[in-house]
Amino acid sequence: MTKLITGVEIRTCFGESEATFEALAEGRSGAGELRHVDSGRLGVNRGYHVEDAPDEALLRASEWLSDCVASAVAQSGIDVMRARVAVVVGTGLRELRAVERLDEPGITLRTAQLHFTEAVRQVLPDATEVITVCNACSASGHALALACDMLDLDEADAVVAAGCDAMTESMLAMIGRVSDEPTDQLRPFDDERMGVLLGEGAAAVVLERGDRPRTGRGPVLGKVLGVGLSCDAFHETAPQPVGIARAMRDAHERAAVTPGDVDLVVAHATGTALNDPTEARVLSEVFATAAPGPVVTGIKGSTGHTSGSAALMSVAVALQALAGRPVPAITGLRRPLPEAEPLRLVIGAPATVPVRVAQVNAFGFGGVNAVCMIGGAS
Amino acid sequence: MTSSYPSGRRVAVRSAAGHVPGVAADAFLGAAGTEPALPPEEAHQLLGRKGLLYKESATRLALCAVHRALGLPPGRPTEPVGQGPGTAVVVSSNYGNVNTVREVVASVRAGSRKDVSPLQAPNASSNVIASTIAIRYGLSGPNLMLCSGAVSGLQALRLGALLIRAGRAERAVVVGVEPDDATVRQLALLRPTSNGRHPGPRAAAACVVLEAADPARADQVLLGPVSHHGELSAAVKDEGNAAELRLISPGPAAGAAGEVPEALDLSAAVGETYGALGVLQAAVATAWLRARPGSGAARAALVSGDAEDGWARAELLRPAGPMDAGAM
Numbered sequence: 001m002t003k004l005i006t007g008v009e010i011r012t013c014f015g016e017s018e019a020t021f022e023a024l025a026e027g028r029s030g031a032g033e034l035r036h037v038d039s040g041r042l043g044v045n046r047g048y049h050v051e052d053a054p055d056e057a058l059l060r061a062s063e064w065l066s067d068c069v070a071s072a073v074a075q076s077g078i079d080v081m082r083a084r085v086a087v088v089v090g091t092g093l094r095e096l097r098a099v100e101r102l103d104e105p106g107i108t109l110r111t112a113q114l115h116f117t118e119a120v121r122q123v124l125p126d127a128t129e130v131i132t133v134c135n136a137c138s139a140s141g142h143a144l145a146l147a148c149d150m151l152d153l154d155e156a157d158a159v160v161a162a163g164c165d166a167m168t169e170s171m172l173a174m175i176g177r178v179s180d181e182p183t184d185q186l187r188p189f190d191d192e193r194m195g196v197l198l199g200e201g202a203a204a205v206v207l208e209r210g211d212r213p214r215t216g217r218g219p220v221l222g223k224v225l226g227v228g229l230s231c232d233a234f235h236e237t238a239p240q241p242v243g244i245a246r247a248m249r250d251a252h253e254r255a256a257v258t259p260g261d262v263d264l265v266v267a268h269a270t271g272t273a274l275n276d277p278t279e280a281r282v283l284s285e286v287f288a289t290a291a292p293g294p295v296v297t298g299i300k301g302s303t304g305h306t307s308g309s310a311a312l313m314s315v316a317v318a319l320q321a322l323a324g325r326p327v328p329a330i331t332g333l334r335r336p337l338p339e340a341e342p343l344r345l346v347i348g349a350p351a352t353v354p355v356r357v358a359q360v361n362a363f364g365f366g367g368v369n370a371v372c373m374i375g376g377a378s
Numbered sequence: 379m380t381s382s383y384p385s386g387r388r389v390a391v392r393s394a395a396g397h398v399p400g401v402a403a404d405a406f407l408g409a410a411g412t413e414p415a416l417p418p419e420e421a422h423q424l425l426g427r428k429g430l431l432y433k434e435s436a437t438r439l440a441l442c443a444v445h446r447a448l449g450l451p452p453g454r455p456t457e458p459v460g461q462g463p464g465t466a467v468v469v470s471s472n473y474g475n476v477n478t479v480r481e482v483v484a485s486v487r488a489g490s491r492k493d494v495s496p497l498q499a500p501n502a503s504s505n506v507i508a509s510t511i512a513i514r515y516g517l518s519g520p521n522l523m524l525c526s527g528a529v530s531g532l533q534a535l536r537l538g539a540l541l542i543r544a545g546r547a548e549r550a551v552v553v554g555v556e557p558d559d560a561t562v563r564q565l566a567l568l569r570p571t572s573n574g575r576h577p578g579p580r581a582a583a584a585c586v587v588l589e590a591a592d593p594a595r596a597d598q599v600l601l602g603p604v605s606h607h608g609e610l611s612a613a614v615k616d617e618g619n620a621a622e623l624r625l626i627s628p629g630p631a632a633g634a635a636g637e638v639p640e641a642l643d644l645s646a647a648v649g650e651t652y653g654a655l656g657v658l659q660a661a662v663a664t665a666w667l668r669a670r671p672g673s674g675a676a677r678a679a680l681v682s683g684d685a686e687d688g689w690a691r692a693e694l695l696r697p698a699g700p701m702d703a704g705a706m
Contacts, residue, residue: 041490094504094525099476100483102564111568112686114472115525129606129688131533134504134523142522146537149544170482174499176491229546231521233462233512236500243518365500366509368521 002375003148003224006216007072007160007206010316011064012303013048013199016071020313021320024302024328025350031185031197031304037169043176046184047167048199048304058098058107062119064202065089065164070123073160076206077217080126083157087124088131088146089116090139090163091308092364097168116164128156134308137268138362139163140203141311141370145227147207157208157215163309164202172198186305187332188269188298189276189340196270199304203312222319223375225357226254232367239278239363241285247369248286248359255373257357259290262373264321264358266314269298269330270305279361280340295353297346301332311362315374318358322376326350389539390591390598391694392549394661395446397439398582398648405647406658409584409665416442418557418581426454429514432497435557436474437507439583444511444551447585458516466519466547469508470534470554472527472653473579475501477561507555519547524653528569528683529606530554531656532690536604538588548590554657555583566650570685580649584658594697599667602677602693613681613689614641621679621693623666625659628684641681655682660694667696674698 009016013030014023023030030048036056039045052060069087078085095114101107112118115132135142140163147159175196176182183194207224208215228251232243252258268279287293299317300306306313321327329346336345360372396410399417403410416423418435425441433441448459459465478501485493500506505523512521520541524530531554538550556562558581566579591598607613614626626641644658645651651658663678670676675698683689 038487041486043491091525092503092505096476096479096504099479099561099565102480102561109565109568110686111472111565112527112570112684114476114565115527117527117687129529129533130526131537132524132526132530134525135521136503136505142520145520145546146522146540149540149546153540153543155540168479168502169486170479170502173482173486173491173494174496174502177494177496178499229520231467231509231512231518233458233516233518233521236506236509236513246518364505365503366505366512366521368505368509 001152002210003151003207004210004220005205005222005224006208006218006220007076008221008316008319009068009071010201010203010313011050011068012201012313013050017316024299024317027329027331029185029302029331037172042172043179043182044172045182046197048197050200059095059113061095061164061166061202062116065116065162066119066123068202068204069120069160069162072204072206073124075218078158078206078215080124083215084128085158086129086150086156087120087127087160087162088133088143090133090135090143092136092139092165093168093171093307094134097166100169135368136364136366137307138311138364138368138370139308141227141362141372142229144224144372145229145370148224148227151207151209159207160204161207161312162204163312165307165309166200167198185332186271186301188271188301188330189280189336189345190333191335191337193271193276196272196305199306201306201309203309203316205312205315220377222322222377225257225373225375226251228254228371230369234367236366238274240367241278241282243367244282244363244369245286247371251371251373257373259287261357262294262359263353263355264318264327265294265296266318266358266360267296267298268361268363270300277337277339280343284342293344295327295346295351296343297327298330301330311360311370311372314360315372318360318374321355322358322374326352387543388591388594389542389588389601391601391664392587392589393447393449394586394664395443396584396658396661397443397446401648407662407666408669409661424452428454432495434475434478434501435581436471436555437510439581440469440507440511440553440555441514443553443583443585444515447587455515461549462516463518464548465517466538466541466550467508467512467517468522468534468538468550468552470524470530470653470657471507471556472525472530473556473562473565474507475504476565477559480561511551517551527687528652529687529690530653532604532680532682532692534657535586535601535660535692539601542588542590550588552586552588552657553583554654556652556654557581577645577649580651582651582654582658584654584661586657586660596697599664600695602695604690604692607689607691610689613691616679622676623663623678625663625678626681627655656680656690663694667694
């Protein structure tokens with residue numbers, strides 16, 4: 001069964017949805033000086049911060065999530081009092097930043113604030129349930145998959161799939177620990193890429209069943225055709241081609257599309273040594289029979305790696321292309337790495353191409369893969 | 379608001395195991411076997427030494443529970459377990475990596491990133507438990523890590539069943555686990571309590587392996603509806619006849635005296651197991667339903683939650699055997 005997308009909101013380093021789409025169209029990077037932490041000790045100097053109060057609030061991701069959920073639900077016009085509306089929040093790092101600050105004077109934290117039930121209920125008190133899925137960098141792709149399954153099995157009338165993450169010092173330390181030198185700019189699929197930089201933000205998407213009278217009254221913005229999932233079961237941090245390809249094929253099968261139907265791929269493309277060549281190889285292989293193959297873009301050169309919200313941010317960008325806007329170029333990409341040369345990468349300027357079916361890739365630590373197939377409103 | 383999830387393909391419990399070091403096995407109605415549960419630092423006796431370096435307590439306990447539920451001999455498996463590709467993993471844990479996160483930050487603040495081992499890197503991500511289980515046992519179906527607070531354990535059961543019903547997996551290894559350490563002790567005191575007292579955290583793990591139950595067999599333990607409730611009084615209410623076994627935390631001391639008759643409160647007996655509790659309840663109920671003499675139908679109601687996260691309720695059912703079919 002097709003699921004209708006009837007509300008979308010994102011928050012990135014550029015601001016809300018429209019500000020983000022404009023920045024992507026202009027190829028701007030939101031990278032700036034790293035805040036709130038000692039970058040010298042961490043070995044990471046830059047990041048893509050959401051602009052908020054200079055004094056670091058305790059629960060930043062929760063605030064962005066609340067805003068995005070409220071906005072997406074308002075667009076959809078769903079009646080939360082009457083309909084069964086469930087919420088699935090994908091996150092990589094929860095509010096672990098608050099745990100890192102537990103010993104600072106004046107910090108008061110409740111354990112329930114580490115997950116996102118309260119942040120959601122603050123704006124959606126009548127949600128039937130709130131599930132926090134902590135699935136690393138593909139978390140909101142997993143949230144979208146579960147949302148589809150809950151609608152398919154009639155466990156909800158509408159589901160809000162969401163994602164959010166704020167940077168943690170511990171994750172920055174790990175990125176610094178395994179980098180030879182600090183990265184200045186995230187460069188997806190670039191031959192001289194220097195690694196990942198973290199971003200921040202949130203995203204929320206409202207899904208309704210496509211085979212029944214609508215629950216909401218807002219316009220239909222697009223469709224989720226299907227979401228494929230897999231786990232590499234291979235390595236804690238390194239991606240594995242077989243597992244990634246399996247998620248793509250599962251997504252195509254669930255969406256009832258063939259590789260030749262796919263016009264656009266919004267790639268995971270994190271600018272790391274391992275992800276980008278692996279993803280490029282798998283894309284070449286999966287779309288080998290579909291020459292010339294889909295146009296390929298990625299947003300992390302502009303937004304940074306926003307971890308738990310990354311998949312749904314890419315879905316929001318895919319919906320813009322499905323609605324007829326040009327496909328943004330890959331910010332930071334100068335010369336593609338050899339494995340990516342066969343791909344139709346969007347470099348330099350936005351590409352004006354008709355898009356009917358888009359694929360969004362998201363792969364996470366631990367080999368957790370989610371691939372979302374998105375269609376247009378009509 | 380209340381919702382419940384009855385739909386689709388039937389889902390049964392294939393096997394289950396509790397793994398709670400330091401608690402006598404008889405607290406778990408047979409779910410924890412008869413041998414004492416190994417503490418995290420001795421997990422290698424069951425799991426083999428290889429691959430445990432820098433693995434956190436929660437990951438080690440979770441692996442022990444999975445190892446026992448899968449019925450494997452001691453030692454690291456040399457190849458994926460049977461049906462690995464069709465098997466999903468769903469893990470519930472809230473405290474899993476909180477202490478590591480704090481220790482990493484303390485090391486960096488006192489020195490630099492060079493004072494942290496790169497082998498700690500996977501532990502900075504909360505899904506390390508679920509992915510480690512998948513890697514060790516070759517379980518390449520969908521892999522989910524849930525951190526939803528006090529309802530997380532029963533949510534894990536529900537989502538394990540959802541993945542099976544949605545045709546994403548034939549089996550689901552569902553795990554609930556929490557460690558006990560300095561940070562956990564600090565955070566546990568920040569949780570709401572019904573009577574002003576905290577039973578104290580208990581490191582605990584449990585694993586319930588779910589599978590598609592078609593065709594249903596008489597001796598199966600089936601997963602019934604899982605629902606979410608804003609109020610404890612709604613969560614504990616049985617539809618129709620009273621359940622034969624009631625596992626409810628918080629127990630009668632929750633101010634709901636009279637509403638929760640004859641319920642077994644594992645938290646009171648074992649300690650606070652938070653995100654592990656729902657799965658531990660399911661393991662205990664499975665053991666009890668299986669051991670019940672006769673072939674009559676029986677039902678177990680599981681309730682866990684708190685005032686901040688709300689309450690989840692699940693039911694496990696043993697259908698009537700063929701001899702009792704007329705009595706259904």
